[in-house]
Amino acid sequence: MKKYRLYFTLTLNHQLQYRAAVYAGVLTQFFWGLLQILLYHALYISNPAASPMTLEQLASYFWLQQAFMTLFMTWFLDQDILDMIATGNIAYELCRPIDLYNVWFVKSMSNRFSKALLRFFPILIAASLLPKPYKFLWTQPPLQLIFFSISLISGFLVVVAFTMLIYVLTMLTLSPIGLRIVALSLMEFLSGGIIPLPFLPDHIRRYVEWLPFASMQNTPFRIYSGHISGSGVFSAIGLQWFWLVILLLVGKVLMQMALRHAVVQGG
């Protein structure tokens, strides 16, 4: 366990160096969140009855989305890992007495977590200072907060487990670009990263909600705002765990295959 913890902290320390990126990120995400809320506000005013979420629910959804963006952005891949595969530096990782899947999992977790760590707090603080109904509400029932935390972590792990599939497939195909463009933009949409899933037409939403992508940011953010509540919370978290297990298993199996067939690039 200690080795994975070290991988985690090393990546973390490494990421914490980039201060300018953090300031810029906080600022961009704050305004982006504000714009999105204003946009949906306009839609909401034109026909409140047609909106599947209340304005307060939307506001907390978007603020959480901006605050925790680095945990959930599906289009973000660890450049270190991709470079390692493309240049063949993976050779060194392979001669360590350590499970490559676990190392990469921990690394990508740490990479995303470190980015979120510095960003989420200032964004949420700033957002909570805004007037109603745009403001972010800190005060939610404790139980709701507990479920939100569980679901946040689970959703985060689902995202990492999913990106692991992309790394492993990159090992097999070597060209991450083709895969990335197709898969990642689709994923971003299906996970509710562009528009919240409740806004999709019913006959599409019904299927989309069962996909692993819906188990990413969609679940925790809607639990926080109370849009998913009651027994719905348990089935939503259950679905997250289901997908987490499936993705982990598939990823590990694919990794074994990749290691058997992969060719380390370069002499």
Added chain:
Amino acid sequence: MIQLKHISKTYRVSKREAGTFAALKNLVHRNTETVHALRDISFSVKPGEIVGYIGPNGAGKSSTIKIMSGILVPDGGECLINGKTPWKDRKAHVKDIGVVFGQRSQLWWDIPVIDSYELFKAVYEIPDGTYKRNLVSLTELLHLEELLKTPVRMLSLGQRMRCEIAASLLHNPAILFLDEPTIGLDAVSKIAVRDFIMRLNKEMKTTVILTTHDMQDIEALTKRVVLIGKGEILMDGHLSDLRQRYGRRKKIVVHYHEGHFTDTEGIHILSNEHNHVISSVDTDLIKVNHAIEHLCKDAVISDVAIQEASVEEIISSLYREYDI
């Protein structure tokens, strides 16, 4: 200790002509070619040996190293290292080996060297005592004191390579694979690395397998040389045998004031300029003292020097002989 039997490996390489049209065509139909990187490689290495594994670029040296270090799975054949098959028992196997790839880096680019070492300590589960001992002795042998706290990106290539080698030895591996460890290094760093490898082999009895294009590495470090070309082992023997076989040609250099020089059986004049004659002498055909006599008989000479064929020359005549 190390035993390879009939190892073979093929790669599929996709090929296309240059240009946009070919690139478009390539989208529909891909031409792949099968390249036999290794065919029927067999050799064995005893504990404590240093083996030089040489061959031209693309001969299969790195592929063999990758197979032995458990990174690459061969298509066929057996490989037993310390009683384990590298690609089947990967995790157990890599604990016993250290690998240095001269062209790659295992140290984290932006953080001090010592942080990477701490990570390897955890990864290899090295006990505190062993780690400290090894770190102290490696630091001393490779002169790392100044380097350990420096971020890797600030190190010169020679400094980094010393740190890389130390990183591969923190866990006391019984076998060390060095894939071109001296590539790109200056003379001083090369000598430092060679001295270190010698000492390691002598003091720790570490088995070393070394690939290199630098024949001075071979000359300084190895007694045994394995030559690979086009995926096959062409020769496996001692450097001294090689010398006898390919080193029978010597060069005799004569500095003279006046005189003339002619070819005779076993002597070939290579050049004659500025009162300076270089001749190639085949010692099977003519004894060295007779050759000197022949060269000196019609001349007033100031100096004579006899040069042995360098390892460089021996190897290139080997490459020529095997047409690789």
